[in-house]
Amino acid sequence: MTSSSGATAVSFQNVSRHYGAVKAVDDVNFDIRDGEFFAMLGPSGSGKTTCLRLIAGFEQPTAGHVVVHGVNMNGVPPYDRDVNTVFQDYALFPHMTVLDNVAYGLMIRKVPVAQRRQQAEEMLEMVALGGFGGRKPSQLSGGQRQRVALARALVNHPKVLLLDEPLGALDLKLREQMQVELKAIQRRVGITFVYVTHDQGEALSMSDRVAVFNQGKIEQLASPIELYEKPATTFVAGFVGISNLLEGAAARAATGAEQACSIRPEKIHLERSDAAIPADAMTARGRVSSILYLGANTRYEVALEGGGELTVTLQNREAHAEPAEGETVQLWWEARHLMRFAQ
């Protein structure tokens, strides 16, 4: 409510959505700032999609209020809300041309034919589909359909654009390309994007802020960097990136305290068993249990002598003498990189 970057676009105030005994969303409070790229990240069934549907109006809260630009949306049907959605399955109307799909919202608002054609065509140009207006959705590829769905929503200039796993059905290359484009489009139009995904890479690469959902609640709401470097809970540490979680005896053996902790794989140095190690570093000894060569880097699984297992990634900057599987190695890291969690 007191955000430096201006107004609040969407505000969840003690919002719950229950289905019988299932608490899909459980007393959630958060604000989405106007104009930001906001991601809702979490595993399936964590409540992120339900939150999106609460903003869109497809669901009504069991308790609490969803407020969009200062207006309480309880009881307001989807067609009276100034938000638009890009659906996971795109939901393009199969009996209409691409242009008619894009112009649908304008047609409903009785925009004159010539004007709506022009606006729809401009929007198709923006998503790099100029000249595709006469085709049917069935004649487009998955990536093209995705762009049409985006154009169909954006042409209405909504106050908030909701995106429900929009890249989920695309292959990896296309997905990465669309991530860059989505981000660029968001900057250009300046509309608040609310983006639901279960892909942490997507959330980190595109968003200004990310809310991590788990079991109907928000575990952490922070910038991507903060989320990765300072995860608030073991769940966030595990869901965003590789967690390397050490607990109980294993934690005591590696850090001296029984408190749960974790170290990102790229922060760990891996040395031969006889190598010299900086005196102020935290260390652990272990045996390489598996090696995964990934091209740009190599991932080592090291079984620690004190119990537990750590993943270490090494950049393959140059060919170096790697430890072999089964070899005993020393691991070390700087104390400031250790992330500790309250139990």
Next chain:
Amino acid sequence: MTTTGAARPRSLSNSFSTFLYQRPRLVLALLLVPPLLWLGIIYLGSLFTLLAQSFFSIDDFTAQTIYEPTLATYARLFTATNLSIIFRTLAMASVVTVISGIIAFPLAYYIARFASGRMKALFYVAVMLPLWSNYLVRVYAWKLILAKEGAIHWSINSLGLGPVLDWILTLPVVEGSSLSTSYIGTTLTFVYIWLPFMVLPIQAALERVPRSLLEASSDLGARPNETFRKVIFPLAIPGIAAGSIFTFSLTLGDYIIPQLIGSSRPFIGQAVYQFQGTAGDIPMAAAFAMVPIVIMAIYLAIAKRLGAFDAL
């Protein structure tokens, strides 16, 4: 030792499977030949024979078929009596189709969109149940229901609306002494008998419309009635077209309902029945039988032209 393939012991059925697996064309042939024989020889063959018959004529004096190609039989279709038979059947098929569509749509919509689990099963059974009992029994049942002493007349008389019904029955075209001897009765019975054939295709078409399309429409500002007109109805049209093909063609060809219920004026089916039976005029019966086929071809062409199958 070098062994290739055949990890399992080579039983007879196993090697037969392998034999077929290596010959996909043979499998295709085995699958297609029986139905193609059926369709080709028995169905198309008899249809062709029918067509051929219609180009022969009958000797008025000896009542023997003259096996010489002629259009004379077709010319006889265009007498006033025969044209009125064709027109009467066509009008009845159209009216029955429209009424079936109007009754079937809300029902199909409810089954597809709102009913679930047990309720849906119940509706399926309710729609299909009439098909489980004998057609003749159901038509005779309607004859009794519609008769002057039947349930409908009795109910309407009890409500004091008897004069209204009597007045309706004196209207031109309708004209009959009771519902069971008027076109109203014929129409009601046709609609009842063919309704499942209209409900099921519409329901199937509506079932295929994903919920997200309706949400997308609503999301883009369309009120429920607009979503219905712009999204649901257009996507249901192939189902309505399929259903109407059933009701329309089944009504065109039926000869039992108009025989038992309604005015005694004949329909195409009865004409075919009389020409091939009592009159022994096979060429004329064949020519008459061609009429529904031609009408259906025209009907399908119009439906296609109007884009009824575009959303398929």
